[in-house]
Amino acid sequence: SSGNRLESATLILAYLNEKNRPYSAQDVFCNLQKQHGLGKTAVVKAMELLALEGKIKEKTYGKQKIYFADQVGFLFRECFEFCKKFAECNHLCPSFPQSQFKDVNDADLKAMDHEISALCAEVQSVTQSCRELDAGVDSGPWV
Structure with missing residues (x-):
């Protein structure tokens, strides 16, 4: 649902701003999954959305995308x-x-x-x- 997507994006944005270092979507998923119950697809979509909105930065290294706080x-x-x-x-x-x-x-x-x-x-x-x-x-x- 749209509310869950927004909640996931808000949580991920706060996490990236707090940690202030680059992460792959897999890293964020592993770090937030147990505590917040986020699915991998939800994490990937939320991070792509945040990057599209300019709230976080995205870099591609080979086949891997890295995300970090703006x-x-x-x-x-x-x-x-x-x-x-x-x-x-x-x-x-x-x-x-x-x-x-x-x-x-x-x-x-x-x-x-x-x-x-x-x-x-x-x-x-x-x-x-x-x-x-x-x-x-x-x-x-x-x-």
Whole structure:
């Protein structure tokens, strides 16, 4: 049924994003079958659908297809959520002179700046890794 397909695809997408490494459909089937009772055909179809929708990446090596998380898209969504929260905070705080915010903690601001810088660096790194994967260059912990 359509509900089961969507549920399988959602489960597989979360799994690939969490593990953040390439898997064949067979690997995903073996890893998720016992706990979630997914059939092999359902796993293959869900992974093909996710790849078609651009939610995961697919590479063919010989006769085997390898699937992996769309890291750039995943990080982009994380950054987008962070920016949305930041915008909400700015919306809630009217524009006052800096002196009005005496209780703003400099350490917290520095920590947020550091987190933003780290996220930007991670996005650049993942973008480069994706370019290398797209070029057919294997890199990463799974080699």
